[in-house]
Amino acid sequence: MSGLRILVPVKRVIDYAVKPRVNRAQTGVETANVKHSMNPFDELSIEESVRIREKKAHHAHAPPVEEIVAFSAGVPKSQDIIRTAMAMGADRGIHVVVDEKDALEPLGVAKLLKKVVEQENSNLVILGKQAIDDDAGQTGQMLAGLLNWAQATQASKVSITDQTTVEVVQEVDGGVQTIRSKLPMVITTDLRLNEPRYASLPNIMKAKKKVLDKKSLADYGIEESGVRLKTVKVCEPPPRKGGVKVEDVDGMIGKLKELGAL
Amino acid sequence: MSSSNPALRHQVIRIYKDLLFMGRQYPQGYDYFRTRLHKAFASQRHLEDEAKIKEGIERAEYVKKEIEALYYLKRYRTLRQRYDKPS
Numbered sequence: 001m002s003g004l005r006i007l008v009p010v011k012r013v014i015d016y017a018v019k020p021r022v023n024r025a026q027t028g029v030e031t032a033n034v035k036h037s038m039n040p041f042d043e044l045s046i047e048e049s050v051r052i053r054e055k056k057a058h059h060a061h062a063p064p065v066e067e068i069v070a071f072s073a074g075v076p077k078s079q080d081i082i083r084t085a086m087a088m089g090a091d092r093g094i095h096v097v098v099d100e101k102d103a104l105e106p107l108g109v110a111k112l113l114k115k116v117v118e119q120e121n122s123n124l125v126i127l128g129k130q131a132i133d134d135d136a137g138q139t140g141q142m143l144a145g146l147l148n149w150a151q152a153t154q155a156s157k158v159s160i161t162d163q164t165t166v167e168v169v170q171e172v173d174g175g176v177q178t179i180r181s182k183l184p185m186v187i188t189t190d191l192r193l194n195e196p197r198y199a200s201l202p203n204i205m206k207a208k209k210k211v212l213d214k215k216s217l218a219d220y221g222i223e224e225s226g227v228r229l230k231t232v233k234v235c236e237p238p239p240r241k242g243g244v245k246v247e248d249v250d251g252m253i254g255k256l257k258e259l260g261a262l
Numbered sequence: 263m264s265s266s267n268p269a270l271r272h273q274v275i276r277i278y279k280d281l282l283f284m285g286r287q288y289p290q291g292y293d294y295f296r297t298r299l300h301k302a303f304a305s306q307r308h309l310e311d312e313a314k315i316k317e318g319i320e321r322a323e324y325v326k327k328e329i330e331a332l333y334y335l336k337r338y339r340t341l342r343q344r345y346d347k348p349s
């Protein structure tokens with residue numbers, strides 16, 4: 001294998017600092033005029049792929065990174081997110097334009113990504129472990145299954161030891177677990193993998209010169225978005241009810257009995 | 263302004279713009295950030311000495327790094343609270 005061709009899929013989500021509101025029709029979360037940004041877990045994956053390239057300088061055996069491609073499927077504004085990814089260090093971007101009304105589900109995204117991987121001839125896919133909007137956490141695993149590649153989920157450390165071997169450390173209950181595998185593979189990132197760099201103004205300006213291909217689902221031979229789930233209703237969690245103060249132990253026991261806890 | 267070095271002047275303007283751009287996502291809001299940033303730069307406008315101006319630029323670079331770290335930490339902590347801590 002000559003070099004790494006890394007594919008990094010990113011998603012445009014409502015910014016983590018914004019409190020989501022349910023829309024009037026109770027069919028989803030209000031997205032109009034809400035600040036959006038890149039899914040934080042995807043920032044980690046961009047950062048990691050850029051670090052793999054930079055690490056080249058002091059790991060003689062690590063394979064060189066040929067290319068880092070940032071990918072996103074979504075509304076036209078998703079290209080801002082791809083630009084951010086390119087400002088952080090991705091070499092070029094692919095944007096599959098999908099309307100908001102027929103947004104893809106994890107399986108749809110995985111099927112699309114499979115086609116992209118085949119077309120781009122990628123041998124490493126680094127994804128965020130989940131997106132902070134749907135919190136599905138399925139795309140990476142489904143993609144690995146469809147491609148029949150090895151997968152390492154929730155990576156907290158990634159090291160490429162020689163030309164084809166990748167070691168991934170995962171945080172598990174009460175310790176860490178190390179996975180070793182051959183390329184090609186799918187990696188999903190966990191929160192403590194690295195510290196994503198800030199996409200500064202000069203870098204965003206420079207990223208505007210990088211190539212961003214605009215495609216449609218049909219370009220990848222996918223006719224329909226294949227939505228299988230139907231959202232019945234979305235509503236806010238019930239507000240927390242206030243507590244009561246009790247005078248003494250007897251009062252507390254009385255209250256507990258009243259609530260049926262005793 | 264008369265004696266100032268055009269290269270330094272350019273540097274100062276650029277870092278001011280960089281900081282303004284970063285201020286867009288400042289937790290207390292862009293207006294809060296912008297007025298304060300403006301005041302901080304305006305308070306140093308009398309500087310004529312090149313060494314002093316360079317010092318000022320260095321301080322601005324330092325502030326830039328601090329803001330980057332602030333944004334990172336704020337996001338990391340929020341996400342840790344949402345996804346990492348067993349509730």
